[in-house]
Amino acid sequence: MTSDEPLARPTRTPDRPTGARVARWPFDEPTMLAPMEGVTHPVFRALTAERGGVGVVCTEFVRISRSPLSVRALEREVVKVPGVPLSVQVMGNDAEKMAEAAGVVAAAGADVVDINLGCPMPRVVKKGVGAAMLKDPALLYDVLSKMRAQVPGLLSAKIRAGFDDADDVVAIARVVEEAGADFIVVHPRRRADFYSGVxxxxxxxxxxxxxxxxVVGNGDVWYAADAVRMQEETGCDAVMIGRPALRNPWIFQQVRDLNRGVTPFRPSGADLFEHLLDVRVRYETIYRKTVGKMKELIRYVGRALDDERAFSKEALRAETLDDIMAIAERHLSPLPPEALDLDADGSLKLERSGSAALPATAA
Ligand SMILES: Cc1cc2nc3c(=O)[nH]c(=O)nc-3n(C[C@H](O)[C@H](O)[C@H](O)COP(=O)(O)O)c2cc1C
Known part of the structure; x- marks a missing residue:
């Protein structure tokens, strides 16, 4: 990637869209909970928001295909948490349908309408959507500018660094800007990387x-201090956090504390167990297969323990929720804060965060 790449000019240029444009980050906190399919449902968004410190929460992607839109179904995606702005993400490449969908979710109360330009999954890119749209700047411009015309509020795009290489990332981002997006989120891995490297x-x-x-930076912000460092190293306006918020449910609160000069909360094993109890109660209200969902979470939570395997191995073998919780209580409750990699600085350094100062391993 070079920063002086010529701008890839869209071949089809509809009238320059009009709409909201913001020069500065428009929310109180410079953080976002990342969209995560199967994870960032209303219950998880509420749980994250209640812990505090998160600027915006995002839905997982809503697939918009060529078939007729179900306005009702789209409106049902707009479930807001009091006091925390909601971004609703749509994914598709049919400009008319995407514009219509964007208009519906905006009218239903979404604070931000976001387009998914990063999903790497084969089932998605095969259909020419998600990260596949990074390969077609003209289509991207068409879709985004038509969405712009239907969204009176904030419009954003979430990109990866590129499809096979990162050479065109600046050109892609300029197309997003020219099409009228209010801000851009970048997860700086190529589609080809999936989640490998850093x-x-x-x-x-x-x-x-x-x-x-x-510009919102995303990717491998494993500790609260890394969110602050990402802003310092890159100058980005806000930081989006996904998997690390599954591993550490207090990460947004810790980022806010660091930004305010307050000593960040440092959870103990008992706090972590309490969190799992809370999750259990809430998940039981929405899932029939809570065991699977709880194990998904334990895979992340377990990573914060020095001796991860003893806990995760046992918990992942359990067959009932009661057994999982009993195992969690036994392993987690006695642990002092120092035994967990959940402090704002990540003193155990069990995860590898990104850096703008080091050579990348992913690109
Ligand atoms: C389980 C899972 C589901 C995801 N679903 C979406 C999605 O629906 N839309 C999207 O733009 N990104 C999705 N992502 C990507 C994340 O939003 C984020 O860009 C990525 O995980 C890197 O950030 P992190 O290191 O903070 O996790 C998903 C990631 C995971 C792990």
């Missing part, structure tokens, strides 16, 4: 220096 925060820094709209 996110290349240098790309976040490059986009920040090339664009005039706010």
């Amino acid at each position: 996110a290349d925060w240098r790309i976040v820094r490059t986009l920040k220096s090339e664009l005039s709209i706010p």
Whole structure:
């Protein structure tokens, strides 16, 4: 990637869209809970919001195909948590349908309408949507500018660094900006990387220096202190956090505390167990297969323990929720804060966060 790549001009240029444009980050906190399919349902969004410190919560992607829109189904996606703005993500490549869908979710109360330009899954890119749209700037411009015309509020796009390479990331981001997006989120891995290596925060820094709209950095912000560092190293306007918020449910609160100069909360094993109890109660209200969902979470939570395997192995073998919780209580409750990698600085350094200062391993 070079920052002086020529701008890929869209071949089809509809009238320049009009709509909201913001020069600065428009929310109180410079953080976002990332969209995560199968994870960021209303219950998880509420739980995250209640812990505090999160600026915006996102839905998982809503697939918009060529078939007629179900307005009701779309409106049902707009479930807000009091006091925390909601971003609703749509994914598709039919400009008319995407514009219609964007208008529906905006009218139903979404604070941000976001387009998914990063999903790497074969079932998605085969259909020419998600990350596949990074390969077609003209289509991207068409879709986004038509969405712009239907969204009176905030419009955003979430991109990866590229499909097979990161050479065109600046050109892609400029198309997003020119089509009228209010801000852009970048997960700086290529589609080809899926989740391998470590996110290349240098790309976040490059986009920040090339664009005039706010830039949100995402990827491998494993500790609260890393969110602060990402902003310092890249100049990005806000930080989006996904998997690390599954591993550490207090991460947004800790980022806010660091930004305010307050000593961040440092959870103990008993706090972590209490969190799992809370999750259990809430998940039981929405899932029939709560065991699977709880195990999904335990895979992340377990990563915060020095001796991860003893806990995770036993919990993942359990067959009932009661057994999982008993195992969690036995392993977690006695642990002092120092035995967990959940402090704002990540003193045990069990995870590897990104950096704009080091050579990337992913690109
Ligand atoms: C289980 C899972 C589901 C995801 N679903 C979505 C999605 O629906 N839309 C999207 O834009 N990104 C999705 N992502 C990508 C995340 O939003 C985020 O970009 C990625 O996990 C890197 O950030 P992190 O290191 O903070 O997790 C998903 C990631 C995971 C792990």
